[in-house]
Amino acid sequence: MNLIDIPQFIKTYITKRPQSLFEIDIEQHKDTLSKKIEGKSVLVIGGAGTIGSSYIKAILKFKPGKLFVVDTNENGLTELTRQLRSDANMFVPEDYRTYPMNFGDPVFRKMFLAEGPFHIVANFAAHKHVRSEKDKYSIEAMIDNNVFKAKEFLDLLMTKKPEHFFCVSTDKAANPVNVMGASKKLMEEVIMAYSKDLQITTARFANVAFSNGSLLAGYIERLFQNQPISCPSDVQRFFVSPEESGQICMLACMLGNSGEIFFPKLAAEQMAFFKDITIDFFKASNRPIIECQSEDEAKQKALTTKKGDPYPVYFFDTDTSGEKLYEEFYTETDVVDQETYDSLGVIKNARKLSQDQISATITELKSLMDSGTYDKTAIVDLLKQHLPDFEHIETGKSLDQKM
Template sequence: MKNKLKRLLANILSKIANIPYLPRWIVFCIDILIVFVSFTISYFVCFDLIKAPILLSSYLIKMGVSVFVSGFFILLFKIHTDVIRYVGFRDILNIFVSLFCANIVLVIMNIILKHFSLCFMPNIGFFINLLLTFATLVFFKTSIRLLFDYIKVKNYEQHKYVSVLVYGFGASSIDTARLINHSSTMKYRVVGFIATAENSAHKHIFNLPVYSLKDIFTDKKILVRYDAIVINPAEIDRKEKQPLSTQCAKSKKELLSMPSVEDLMKEGTDLKRLRKINIEDLLQRIPIQIDIESIGQLLTGKTLLITGAAGSIGSEIVRQVCRFNVKLLLACDVAESPLHEICLEIHDKYPEIKYKPLIANVRDYDLMKHVFEQYQPDIIYHAAAYKHVPLMEAYPCEAILTNVMGSKNMADLAVEYNADVFVMISTDKAVNPSNVMGASKRIAEMYIQSLSKKLETEHVQKKPRFITTRFGNVLGSNGSVIPRFEQQIKEGGPITITHPDIIRYFMTIPEACRLVLDASNFGKGGEVFVFDMGDPVKIKDMAEEMIRLSGYEPYKDINIVVTGLRPGEKLYEELLYDKEAVKPTHNQKIKIGTVKEYDYENVKADLLNLLDIAKKHDHLAVVRRMKEIVPEFISQNSEFEECDKD
């Protein structure tokens, strides 16, 4: 009998839970009915208190006026549009304000009628009416809310939802908790919050407890209450994320990530896509703020040329500039298939953007000249480059022809065709280069800087603002260590690293591109902008963390093997030379490097000589000449170390 009653109750609750949202007109009718009943009670109570007779005709007229005025303010404040099962404090406040306004109007009408020896009802009646109507409406709506909350709890128990704690209790964390618990499709239920400060623990939000970070991993009573922790990785610092991830792995608790802002913008992501946190989330920092409005003014109505548009950085610049009303977007790359993919993405997600894919090589001066002549680009983001250190160590002539000659071609054409802005994407490997790739980018930097200085010295009126940007490794870029580690973990290991002490700076691709756009906006010309990459990350620590995030124990389930430094690789990268100082900018994440200046004619002569050698494909001769141009280029773990002995 008891079980039958439970099943019957469960069926009833299930049917109630599946009731669709009531149409607005029905909610409005319910609200008007409550107004009618409340006014009637208030009217009769008031006249009973003053022992005055009640005329039915007078009552009906006054009731009609009261219902009309209250109904008007209910419509004005859109009280009837609230979803009753989710009613909250703001909705209740809205109800009170609308009823207060309605009764104020009725009181004013009553004062006017008294001048004509008429009376709507004593003023105390309006006070009673306000309190009674408000209390009845709030009681009705909160009762429905509590009923549906009770049904949810029962559903959680029946379907065994995943219990989660939300990290932090700022505005975004509270919104996250509310959205999760209000969702009828998610498999999660928020059972509490995690205090980021010790003195904030032991409180309650939405009747849910706030635990201290220490207690959630040490208190056995708390450990059994939750299965996972939800964080917004973009809102907490790296130093907070990594210990949290390690503790979750040790406690066998999942660490889940909210969708990023970029995901929400690009894919229409919703809360159903809570996912396990990954290494990119742990390394991501609090988002960098840039002046979007000012950048929009720079890009609006302009023709943009993006070289390397199908690469990791180039494609993200494409995505970010599509947010602005550009005149024409020229996406240039030699890789046909990836360029086709980015064009499909533009077509699908940014249908209003006018764009033109260009299969073109920046090494081909005549072809690029034709592009400039035909489209007259205003702003150039030069991201086309060879970037893989070991490959360029094997093919130094190719590195020179693409990274140096390609950059020279683009810069010269920007001058010839009166472009407004030219931004070259460089690398931290250009600082004290230990490999061909870094040295080739340094030579390209030298040419861009000296060309800018020459134009400034000659007081050329219409000249491009030449801007160079330097940053380190970007997370998730093509060929980076993270996809390789993921593949090795998937295959059961081992993970291979080149040295136990090797460190690198990391930045997310969207973060890097936002800074590139910001630099292009406020750069005056000739600067080398250095991005704040945060603290360097030890690759060995990253590998261990990735193993834990995959549910394994480092060195026990999956081993880490040291293979030795690759050709041209060094233990750490720098963003500035020792002799270079930095100047601050309006953006605390961007600094201006006060780099050494070079004479344009000397740099040009050296560069042309270097290109002549590269075109003969004499690798050794090319590297020797590079070392003469960039004396600080000292090869490491490379066959070209012998050149440093000369």
């Protein structure tokens, strides 16, 4: 398999943008960004992931004075540090520290209270995969991380308020059809409840091409292990590059008014089918493919595939729970500003419940999960009561049942 230039492949075949979507807005607001970031202290939670690390790289261009990065992925933090330290063009502040810890743990609280307050705080720690939705245990873990811990962290932030707080969301929070999207929609409502007391913004954005754990990033691992490729033929998505994912979060964090939800201004025709990307991926690699009719056929062909042979690929129609065939960033009831920024839209009328209402919702969810008699359906039904636009798609099949 010929290794290809992934960043160039993303520009050419996926986003089809030679430069960043957000380049104009960054240039137009560079003085404001510099004023708000230069010399400031920054805390990034979940900073070892694709989006969190891209946010760090975006914000370092404006020379903050202190950077603390927290992530449960110790290896990811090590690689992040190697990337930053090995880049001759990268500014790294003298006070740079990484902590392999969970932002919900007591040791994190000790660190935050002793080292804070931080001027800029960004949280990227989240369950982000639809495949994480399997049963009541996986769903409880997802809601605990995306919702319960988010609220506990906001309560902690109230003791030492930052100038800017950003918490990442997802395009799947718009008219959610899966529990992951519903949990992020509820997360949005949690942070909105604090938006009068803290400077808070969030962003929904497209799939990040070749991000950690993504379908496309998995292609590289499958090829190294000489395993077949499996891809949905009927699913299309909006895409941004890893660099763009960090930039939109930086812009939303630093420029937004409290309570606003940002999203990239992408037209429907800019969505791409995974099948088309897969075909282009192999073309760019100068290797033909052979389309298989089943997973078993693809796995059997992979056993005998030699260098230069057509590579086995299985395209399938989507039949798993919680999958839309397309994505959207906002709903018909949202008031959207498409004029202020060149590349960003802003939802202006996000629902803002009281903190008491949010606490009551969380108490109800925790009571159900602590009851010992709940199942996946019960959690979904309770989420529907609190999220009127949540229409769960249940097929009885999980992505973990596929290659």
